Amino acid sequence: MTSLNSLERGMIRAVRLLTRPGRIVHAALRRIPVGSYELRCALDLYPRPHYAYGVQQAAVLAQRLGIPHISVIEFGVAGGQGLVELDRMAQLATEATGVAIDIYGFDRGEGLPKPSDFRDLPYIWREGDFTMDVAALRNKVPRARLMLGDIEVTVPEFLKLERVAPIGFVSIDVDYYSSSVAALKLFRGSPEHFLPRVFCYLDDTVGDDDQIIHNEYVGELRAIAEFNETSATTKLAPVNGLSAKRTLAAPWNDLIYVAHIFDHPEYSRYVGRADSQTQLPLHA
Numbered sequence: 001m002t003s004l005n006s007l008e009r010g011m012i013r014a015v016r017l018l019t020r021p022g023r024i025v026h027a028a029l030r031r032i033p034v035g036s037y038e039l040r041c042a043l044d045l046y047p048r049p050h051y052a053y054g055v056q057q058a059a060v061l062a063q064r065l066g067i068p069h070i071s072v073i074e075f076g077v078a079g080g081q082g083l084v085e086l087d088r089m090a091q092l093a094t095e096a097t098g099v100a101i102d103i104y105g106f107d108r109g110e111g112l113p114k115p116s117d118f119r120d121l122p123y124i125w126r127e128g129d130f131t132m133d134v135a136a137l138r139n140k141v142p143r144a145r146l147m148l149g150d151i152e153v154t155v156p157e158f159l160k161l162e163r164v165a166p167i168g169f170v171s172i173d174v175d176y177y178s179s180s181v182a183a184l185k186l187f188r189g190s191p192e193h194f195l196p197r198v199f200c201y202l203d204d205t206v207g208d209d210d211q212i213i214h215n216e217y218v219g220e221l222r223a224i225a226e227f228n229e230t231s232a233t234t235k236l237a238p239v240n241g242l243s244a245k246r247t248l249a250a251p252w253n254d255l256i257y258v259a260h261i262f263d264h265p266e267y268s269r270y271v272g273r274a275d276s277q278t279q280l281p282l283h284a
């Protein structure tokens with residue numbers, strides 16, 4: 001635990017920038033609104049690069065599979081800033097790929113519920129935190145569908161809905177272990193609800209070190225471990241080497257997982273680029 005004042009926190013930010021010059025260039029580029037959608041995604045220039053990455057990857061996968069319409073989901077909406085950005089990323093991905101994208105937001109609408117036990121980390125999160133102005137949010141993102149209520153109830157209801165396009169991207173930011181367990185029950189749904197690989201952003205697997213020390217025994221990491229232990233055909237796994245592949249490694253790289261639905265009828269279908277090299281000639 002540390003107790004830094006605002007001047008000291010500012011100094012730390014300045015030292016981080018100065019010791020990693022790439023960050024200064026990146027921060028500057030983020031503010032300049034130029035470059036195509038693809039370029040801005042590749043350089044992680046959008047304000048929530050994890051949403052840009054996840055939605056783009058889902059749309060491209062759908063395009064390669066010939067699926068014209070997908071869904072993306074945010075579990076834990078709170079004030080709605082994330083849902084607004086998810087909507088913007090979906091619109092840009094649709095323009096780039098031609099794949100239509102529906103948006104769903106799941107939340108109680110009344111802030112965090114009562115914690116169940118120590119695994120919900122009540123030493124840092126409290127009942128009632130993160131309230132929501134439902135009317136204002138509906139106004140701001142009219143095309144997003146809000147699934148209001150406890151996700152323990154709304155997830156099974158959602159899986160019974162008809163005409164939901166296959167899910168390609170899921171963000172889970174519900175803080176508690178118990179709520180993450182409930183959100184992950186989505187992946188107990190049958191394969192036709194999903195793309196064969198679903199990109200996921202799992203927010204509560206890393207936290208500020210003066211607050212939360214996440215580990216596999218508590219919180220969202222516990223929920224992921226239990227899901228993987230009990231699911232034979234769907235596994236959640238990080239994208240190995242993602243930070244090395246991005247132009248600038250960033251903390252969000254470690255929060256990206258993919259739900260691999262091994263019994264999905266399309267799981268093994270080839271989705272490599274049509275122009276990918278199939279011969280590797282020996283050059284002199």
Ligand SMILES: C[S@@+](CC[C@H](N)C(=O)[O-])C[C@H]1O[C@@H](n2cnc3c(N)ncnc32)[C@H](O)[C@@H]1O
Binds near residue numbers: 076109110112
């Ligand atoms: C940290 S906030 C989400 C912040 C949001 N993703 C963003 O980026 O602005 C967590 C949200 O999860 C919701 N939540 C937690 N447990 C829930 C549950 N069991 N059912 C429904 N919503 C839940 C809370 O209501 C709260 O709004």
